[in-house]
Amino acid sequence: MVNQSPLLNTILGTTFTWGMTALGAFVVYFFKGPSKKITDGMLGFSAGI
Incomplete structure (x- = not known):
């Protein structure tokens, strides 16, 4: 990536x-809500535990 043009790197x-944002929106849009176990895991992960 060092030898590529800055414009290509920007694109x-x-x-x-954009793709990661769209993937996250897809997951939120098509699934009702996370279970209690998944929510606890995400909160623990975000806290660094």
Whole structure:
């Protein structure tokens, strides 16, 4: 990636960020809600435990 043009790196980075945002929105849109166990796991992970 060092030898690529800055414009190409910008396009790739923007596309990757958009894709991850779209993937997260897809998950939230199509699934009703996480179970208690999944919620506890996500909270523990975000707290660094």
